Amino acid sequence: MEAWSQISTLHYLVLAAGLFLLGVIGVLTRRNVVIILMSIELILNAVNLNLIAFSRLYGLHGQVFAIFVITDAAAEAAVALGILIAFFRNRETVNMDEVDLLKW
Amino acid sequence: MTPVATPFFFYLLAGLALLGGVLVITRRNPVHSALALILTLLALAGIYLMLYAPFVAGVQIILYVGGIMVLFLFVIMLVDVGRAEKEARFNKQWVVGVVASLALGMLFVSAYVKGKALFPERLARLAEESNTQEIAKFLYGDYLLAFEVASLLLLVAMIGAVVMAKKRV
């Protein structure tokens, strides 16, 4: 139906890898919990892009998987933010560095 | 719907997505980070449209941008932003984090370079007019169990979020 366009699958994969790396850097280096959660969303989106880029080659299974990933991201964001609110209510801080109750 | 000017739109949307990603991890104010994440999500929705996935693009806009990001913005507004502005952005081990991420990036690059020959030569014939119908056949056919489990997961998440966030009287 269509030939290879100039933008090949590799372009999309590189973009997905770039977003994944940005998300990982965000998770590992930021102090604010909300920004860490948003970096996790970046990681999930990079995975989604990967799945959909491959679904163009292999069929619709990738897109169905991507829909499930989005659903799970919604559930996870809701629970994570609930935990965040409960934590903030007790400790009045949103810094990951100060979450050290289990340190000895 | 044949794609028009694919390289231009790909580079534009990819640039916007990467710009949004960089802004997410570098802004001091969480609200600005949330807005940058919205930019990234919208750019990705455009890229999904280019990849012949209109239903996933629509789901991305409704769920991610219209649902999850609203949730994030609510929580950011309830959590004190003023303190976050005056504190340090990056934690003590940021150097190690960046080095580890770059190592991961090297791994990705080597995987792509070595595995590039494995991609099939032809694209799958994805009919775009009936994309929604085909996805529905998968969701309610092959992946029915996963669908039911996902709905149960959402129920559990809803109950969990309510229990975590409600006031203890």
Place this chain on the structure above:
Amino acid sequence: MRDYITSYLNSSGTPGEAGNIFWITVYILLIFAGVAAGVICMNWLERKIMAHMQVRLGPMRVGPHGLLQPFADALKLLLKEDLMPEQADSVVYHLAPLLVVVVAFTVFIVVPFGPSHAVTDMNIGLLFMLGVSSMAVLGIVMAGWASNSHYPLLGALRSSAQMVSYEVAMGMAVLTAVLMTSLHGGGIYGVGGAQESGTGTLSMIGIVQAQAGQHVWFIFKFFPLGLVSFVIFAIAMVAETNRAPFDLPEAESELTAGFHTEYSGFRWSLFFLAEYAAMIAVSSIAVTLWLGGWLRPFPNWHGPQVAIPGFWQAGSSNGVVDLILAMAPVVAFVGLGGLCFLGAWRMAKNPLFRIQMLGLAAFGALLALVGLICVVPAVRDRVQDIFWFVAKVAVSMYLYIWYRSTFPRYRFDQLMKVGWKVLLPIAIGVLLATATLGVVIQAVMAA
């Protein structure tokens, strides 16, 4: 170049499908102009109709019968001082009205004014509209938060909670209509002769074509299920656009105006424009899904044949009912022109009123001229679809204004209770009933 422009005119698809950038731009500019004109009319109509419902006259001074009042308001808003609260976040404060306006106008890409009169026909058109209109919540949250003051924040939180709640009921009602597009039978209960429709579709043009193929508007389909889902959508769309009786977040402390308290001048008018454009957009969804879109009433009833030479174009049906209903635009415009002439005739004979009388008479003459142009067959056939669509949306707008002047405001907890505990269960019930009835009837018909 000229072939590029004229080649589209011979095709029967939307310009988006043809990929014709020139015509896409033309349609987009027409939609901007049309929606802006619609918002101006709505402003005047709202003040006049609410006034007449409250046994007073409304604006009468600015133009004849206040017809130039919206322009005076726009001029005033443009000339006001542009403020920003002191500690407000500048980026977010300036971005919020832009986001709301962009979202409100983007949904018009897929609104079908005719079988090929849309900017484009995405095959997920309905999903696109729902998704993009759910992004307006973001703009409101940003506006309330960025104003750095208590009342806007509370108003924004309440407004966004309300919009998110009623989106769910809206989605269920919309699903009911989408289910009906996948039925095979024609007629109200789907037991008529087999029709050519039968594939479910999310595209807006496809939904209207399904109604045409099943010979019934979806509001009457599976009576009363179509009607109940339409009513649910009508209530949810009023709540979605923050209009009375659900306008507590806007008019709560009527001293301070909710999330757009700290905005003045042009930025406030952007919120105002976005609100009216969103009203027109959700009314377009309602009209497309339940009220038959661009189809005229009784789309398949032609009546006995009437042959008038030169009146009918080759290939079109020519029954009595066709004749009468094809004259509807003419009647509408000439009637409006007649009302203007009546107003001009009844105006005071004081020489100070002469210019108003002449202005009104000229406006009436213009309207009557437009009406008479619609008699010409070439114009008449093209104008039918757009006229019926706009007429139905105009009826929906009138209902909005009627609700505002009739119903008392809901308190916020009552509002949330209605959204979650009343509308959502009924919407889910109607969806289940429609699905069950559709499967049962199709099984019976196939047997």
